[in-house]
Amino acid sequence: MKKQETNRLILRNFTLEDYPDLYEFLSQRKDDEFEGYPGITYENGVKHLKYRLDNDEFIAIELKENHKVIGNIYLGKRDFNSLELGYIVNKDYQLKGYATEAASFLIKEAFNSDVHKVFAECNPLNTCSFKFLESLGFVQEGHLRMNVSFKNDSEGKPIYQDTLIYGLLSPKD
Numbered sequence: 001m002k003k004q005e006t007n008r009l010i011l012r013n014f015t016l017e018d019y020p021d022l023y024e025f026l027s028q029r030k031d032d033e034f035e036g037y038p039g040i041t042y043e044n045g046v047k048h049l050k051y052r053l054d055n056d057e058f059i060a061i062e063l064k065e066n067h068k069v070i071g072n073i074y075l076g077k078r079d080f081n082s083l084e085l086g087y088i089v090n091k092d093y094q095l096k097g098y099a100t101e102a103a104s105f106l107i108k109e110a111f112n113s114d115v116h117k118v119f120a121e122c123n124p125l126n127t128c129s130f131k132f133l134e135s136l137g138f139v140q141e142g143h144l145r146m147n148v149s150f151k152n153d154s155e156g157k158p159i160y161q162d163t164l165i166y167g168l169l170s171p172k173d
Contacts, residue, residue: 001013001056001059004105004106004109005064006101006102006105007101008063008064008065008098008101009061009062009063009064009098009101009102009105010060010062010063010064010067011059011060011061011062011073011102011105011106012059012060012062013052013053013054013055013056013058013059013060014049014052014053014055014058014060014069014072015053015060016049016053018049018060018069019045019046019049021068021069021070021090022045022048022049022052022069022072023040023042023045023048023049024090025069025070025071025088025089025090025091026040026045026048026088027040027042027045028090028091029088033123033125033126034122034123034125034126034129034150034161035123035150038151052072057074057075057076057077058072058073058074059072059073059074059075059102059106060072061073061089061098061099061102063093063098070089070090070092070093070098071087071088071089071090071093071098071099071102072087072088073085073086073087073099073102073103073106074086074087075106075110075118078119080116080117081114081115081116081117082115082116082117082118082119083110083115083117083118083119084118084119084120084121085103085107085118085119085120085133086120087099087102087103087132094128099132100132100135100136103136104136107136107168111170111171111172114170114172115170116169116170116173117167117168117169117170117173118138118167118168119138119141119165119166119167119168120133120138120165120166120167121163121164121165121166122163122164122166123161123162123163123164124143124162124163124164125161130164130166133166134166136168137168138166138167138168139166139167139168140164140165140166141165141166141167142164142165143162143163143164143165144162144163144164144165145162146160146161146162147160147162147163148160148161148163149161
């Protein structure tokens with residue numbers, strides 16, 4: 001991805017130097033209720049950086065003012081000229097409009113490059129996530145029951161949860 005800038009942000013590929021910031025925001029989700037990173041340590045977390053390096057689907061969100069990477073936007077290519085949106089923002093930088101600024105910019109760019117649809121999935125109990133999607137203009141399109149698991153119970157059995165599916169069509173369609 002070519003580096004892009006918004007008012008307050010630089011949106012770009014991840015680099016090796018981003019690891020301390022990446023680890024900081026991922027480790028905040030170690031025990032996250034909705035989609036955690038259980039067992040993440042500073043040593044083993046490097047695999048998450050390696051996965052993001054030179055991967056145009058993971059876009060680092062860097063603050064212009066201090067060059068701290070505070071999260072990432074995920075725009076994964078899917079069938080039928082669509083993209084799947086994902087997002088993580090450092091908890092110390094949430095509710096400041098950074099995710100909205102980054103996602104809005106990248107979605108607009110995607111639609112300008114003839115993407116037909118952007119969709120996202122989230123847990124129905126994750127009010128912050130689906131309210132964020134709705135603030136971007138996404139519409140709930142589906143509700144899948146007990147379809148995914150990110151954790152196991154004390155006996156090692158999956159704990160299933162529901163998923164809401166949200167979509168946003170290109171203004172051209």
